[in-house]
Amino acid sequence: MVEEYKVKVENVTKEYDLFKTQSEKLRSFFSIKSQKQIPHFWSLMGISLTIKPGETMGLIGVNGSGKSTLSNIISGIIPQTTGQVDVKGDTSIVAIRAGLRNKLTGRENIRLKSLMQGMTNEQIDEMMPDIISFADIGDFVDQPVKSYSSGMRSRLGFAIAVHIDPDILIIDEALSVGDDTFYQKCVDKITDFKKQGKTIIFVSHSLKQIQMLCDRVAWINYGELKMVGPTDEVTEKYHEFVQWFKGLSKKEKKKFQAERKNIQKNFSIKKYQQEVTEEHQKVNPEDKSIPSKINKLFYGSVISEKMSLTNQILTWAVLIALIFFCLVNVSGYSIEHVLTNPQLLLNPSNTLHLP
Incomplete structure (x- = not known):
């Protein structure tokens, strides 16, 4: 029987490079190795994790x-580093x-976000009063969002x-923000x-809210899925x-947090992929294609955040x-002359030489 789900994530990881300068970030994009090793952090x-249709997952x-x-x-705001994410339907995220x-x-934000969700201007005009009434931010609806408080941003976004x-x-x-009435x-x-x-x-830090609203809960602990089950x-x-x-x-807290963060910094994706491959191989010992299947599972749907080798060659x-x-243009010689004698580039002429 095929498992029914609305959202399914498998072996999802997310790596962040801890750049100190913009030049380091640029070199990384072009896959140019810097003299210093860029530290990594695995969020x-x-x-x-699987979320069923009609389920509220905390x-x-x-x-x-x-x-x-x-x-x-x-x-879909950010891409994963490895793994597959299968979302069956349109999503809308509410965050401050x-x-x-x-x-x-x-x-203007109401119209922009609604258009991005595929709605027409007529549909937006029809529901605009309801959105403004629900947000209850008064005349601020016609002011730039940069002037909003965190509570007003949350009200409008929701x-x-x-x-x-x-x-x-x-x-x-x-x-987590806003008054009791809006809550x-x-x-x-x-x-x-x-x-x-x-x-x-x-997503919430309030266990009271989680217990009141959620059917199941996933506990994520320093980048790992610690537990998932009944609320x-x-x-x-x-x-x-x-x-x-x-x-x-205080000292023990710092030590514990440092140990957990150190695990996230030293996480090895190759080792993790090998572990997953070995687990699947135990279940199907005769299947020789397991390694390639796992590699596809890890990277088949991933959009690379770095330039590929082909694009690097093309860019260079x-x-x-x-x-x-540019050098030919300022040399005073034609392309034909320069191709015949490349040294002309080192001796630019004040007179235009035509072929």
Whole structure:
């Protein structure tokens, strides 16, 4: 029987290069090795997770564990480094700083985000009053978003997201700001979405909110999927971990966090891929194609953030050709003369020499 799901992530990782300068970032894009080794940080280290249709999945974990990274990958904001992400439907993410253009007004942001979701201007005009009423930010709707408080940004972002009627709603800490009245309005809307059978991914530090809204919970702990299961079971274990951490001394807390961060810095994708390959090989020992299948699973749907070898060669060829034609242009000689005698480039002439 084929497993039914709305969102499925398999062996997803996310690596960040810790650049210190823009030149290091540029060299990395062109795959030019710098003299200094660029340190790496793995925000996610092999996450595999399935979310069912109509399910509300909670994501919990301490700051920096990778919750927002995973939600951004699922929503398509950023690409994964390895692994497959299969999302069946349109997503809409609500986060304090996600998707709003600072220089545009609130009204202009409503139109822009709605157009990006495939809506027509007529549809947008029809629902515009409802969005503005739900956000309840008054005359600020016609002011640039850069002048908004974090609460106003969250109100507008949530109002837009729930009114464009997405298949999958991702809420990333958007209920952590704002007053009680708006909070209750959001909860009522989320509850209404649940009744409609919508799929919701809910990221929050509030265990009370998680317990009230979520069917299942995934606990991400410093880039690893620590636990996934029924809400009460996972939140209880997470609460025990938080209480244990709070009981540590200041020195012990720093040591624990440093150890976890060090694991994320030294994570080996090759070793992880080998482990996954060996696990699949044990299940199907006769299948000799397992290594190639796992390699495809890891990299088959990944968009590289660095320039490929073919593009590097093409870029250098274009650059060399551009420099050559510039030198020919200032040399005073024609291309035919220069090709016959390249030394003419070193001895430019004040007189134009035609072929």
